Amino acid sequence: MTDIDATPEHDPTAPGSELDDTLVAPAPPSRRRLIRRPSFSIGDVDVAAGKSEIGEIPVSRLVTGNRISIPINVIHGRHEGPVVWLSAAVHGDEIGGVEIIRRALLGIDPKTLAGTIVAVPIVNVHGFLNGDRYLPDRRDLNRSFPGSPNGSLAARIANLFLTEIVNRCDVGIDLHTGSDHRTNLAQIRADLDDPRTRDLALAFGAPFMMHAKLRDGSMRAAATATGSTVLLFEGGEAWRFDREAIAVGVAGVRRVLARLGMIQDDDVPGGVDPAAVPAESRSSGWVRVRRSGIAGIDVELGQMVERGEIVATVRDSVGRRLSQTRANRTGMVIGLTRQPIVNQGDAIIHIAEILDVPATTTESDTE
Numbered sequence: 001m002t003d004i005d006a007t008p009e010h011d012p013t014a015p016g017s018e019l020d021d022t023l024v025a026p027a028p029p030s031r032r033r034l035i036r037r038p039s040f041s042i043g044d045v046d047v048a049a050g051k052s053e054i055g056e057i058p059v060s061r062l063v064t065g066n067r068i069s070i071p072i073n074v075i076h077g078r079h080e081g082p083v084v085w086l087s088a089a090v091h092g093d094e095i096g097g098v099e100i101i102r103r104a105l106l107g108i109d110p111k112t113l114a115g116t117i118v119a120v121p122i123v124n125v126h127g128f129l130n131g132d133r134y135l136p137d138r139r140d141l142n143r144s145f146p147g148s149p150n151g152s153l154a155a156r157i158a159n160l161f162l163t164e165i166v167n168r169c170d171v172g173i174d175l176h177t178g179s180d181h182r183t184n185l186a187q188i189r190a191d192l193d194d195p196r197t198r199d200l201a202l203a204f205g206a207p208f209m210m211h212a213k214l215r216d217g218s219m220r221a222a223a224t225a226t227g228s229t230v231l232l233f234e235g236g237e238a239w240r241f242d243r244e245a246i247a248v249g250v251a252g253v254r255r256v257l258a259r260l261g262m263i264q265d266d267d268v269p270g271g272v273d274p275a276a277v278p279a280e281s282r283s284s285g286w287v288r289v290r291r292s293g294i295a296g297i298d299v300e301l302g303q304m305v306e307r308g309e310i311v312a313t314v315r316d317s318v319g320r321r322l323s324q325t326r327a328n329r330t331g332m333v334i335g336l337t338r339q340p341i342v343n344q345g346d347a348i349i350h351i352a353e354i355l356d357v358p359a360t361t362t363e364s365d366t367e
């Protein structure tokens with residue numbers, strides 16, 4: 001496991017860098033060629049240092065008999081550095097991350113990259129084909145980790161992802177969106193009590209971050225157990241590209257790569273320092289409607305609300321007011337439904353209590 005707090009190994013000017021190591025020191029060109037970084041083999045590709053390749057990891061066969069595989073894009077830097085995976089569409093209908101990965105990788109040059117990026121834009125290929133969150137066996141892939149090679153289809157794919165991708169990586173960013181007609185404010189969910197994770201969450205620079213305990217069966221829990229540092233990004237909604245959430249995701253992925261010393265700071269849109277320190281929360285809850293009907297929602301993502309404030313009104317089809325919905329806590333709106341037709345008890349607005357103390361940047365974040 002690469003120590004992500006360590007000085008970037010490819011920076012020959014940094015104190016403590018491996019000046020003696022000919023892999024990273026500015027050796028004469030002839031010498032550099034002799035000690036080339038080993039290639040990176042994964043799925044059906046063997047990627048030489050300083051190259052990128054598109055390949056696939058075979059999964060199974062579709063009911064039609066066609067082979068099905070997970071597409072991968074591997075950028076194997078010429079210089080030593082961490083191995084990072086980027087994954088999306090673990091829930092097959094959450095397509096926003098596919099676009100985040102595509103844009104985040106634009107212009108990354110394997111000749112200058114320090115480390116290796118394994119991009120997996122569609123983990124749940126079955127779900128993606130059907131526009132479905134789940135696998136054909138109705139299982140949630142993100143509750144099926146670590147899985148097993150002989151279990152259900154979900155368990156097998158989880159196990160494949162863990163052994164082929166996660167086990168070879170130091171850091172992972174798993175990209176999600178809201179589900180069920182709900183949209184999420186662009187946010188990082190991570191174990192903010194872990195200093196390395198917190199450092200990368202701050203580097204990502206989303207407007208909001210939530211301390212999230214590890215959830216049984218999730219990729220994040222399984223990967224953390226293997227020693228990886230994992231950030232989970234949430235933003236936008238299923239089946240749609242949300243321009244704002246995607247922009248935050250692209251910049252965030254780039255900032256993390258820069259923080260890890262893999263790319264240069266000036267390769268980050270908007271720079272490495274996020275304009276504002278993220279709002280931070282450790283507690284949140286949904287507001288539910290008391291009556292069935294048509295809900296008019298009066299708040300936007302990112303808005304601060306006071307406990308007791310009216311946040312939505314439910315009316316019947318001819319416009320009579322049935323109930324008003326009030327915020328059940330003071331905090332920031334981090335998720336809401338895009339589906340105005342509601343049943344009694346439906347959760348429509350997600351409010352996070354914001355910590356009074358702004359998220360402090362760690363010492364190492366100030367460099």
Ligand SMILES: [Zn+2]
Nearest residue numbers: 091094176177
């Ligand atoms: Zn998801």
